[in-house]
Amino acid sequence: MKKVFQSKICKGEGDCCRAVIASLFDKELEEVPEFKPDGSQGYELMKYFNIQGYDFTYFNRRDGQELQSGVLCPTIEEVAKFDGGIDGYFYATVNSQTFSDTTHAVVVDIDLNIVHDPNPNGLALALKPNDVIGIITVGNWHINLDGEFIEDGE
Numbered sequence: 001m002k003k004v005f006q007s008k009i010c011k012g013e014g015d016c017c018r019a020v021i022a023s024l025f026d027k028e029l030e031e032v033p034e035f036k037p038d039g040s041q042g043y044e045l046m047k048y049f050n051i052q053g054y055d056f057t058y059f060n061r062r063d064g065q066e067l068q069s070g071v072l073c074p075t076i077e078e079v080a081k082f083d084g085g086i087d088g089y090f091y092a093t094v095n096s097q098t099f100s101d102t103t104h105a106v107v108v109d110i111d112l113n114i115v116h117d118p119n120p121n122g123l124a125l126a127l128k129p130n131d132v133i134g135i136i137t138v139g140n141w142h143i144n145l146d147g148e149f150i151e152d153g154e
Contacts, residue, residue, distance in 0.1 A: 002022070002023055004027075006119060011099040017105045023116055080110050083138065083141070090136060
């Protein structure tokens with residue numbers, strides 16, 4: 001993982017997402033497209049991950065949430081350990097430490113420790129694993145109604 005810093009630091013118009021993607025895929029910031037924070041961002045991120053050869057699922061923190069079968073959904077920590085990320089790293093979202101009422105993209109390890117804050121001020125590095133709101137998983141798998149991880153066939 002290459003630590004790439006964002007070039008735009010502006011509420012609602014920053015490029016932390018782009019910098020995290022560049023970091024995960026060992027690219028320069030300019031090699032990654034800008035992902036606009038609008039309704040198409042998730043779809044564009046999914047397309048980019050797919051082009052890089054990875055599946056894409058955004059997994060929100062769901063501690064204690066029950067599945068339809070009454071089984072507890074795996075925690076985000078369990079999901080990270082099962083999925084493995086990109087060489088052990090994940091795209092994650094946290095609450096911004098710079099701007100109120102907005103989220104921020106960071107890189108976390110398999111234990112959800114923040115290992116790279118693309119904002120040069122580094123304020124998100126003080127956050128803990130419980131502060132992670134969600135991660136992008138990249139494996140070809142799903143969770144069945146019994147709450148078990150199932151690897152999907154090719």
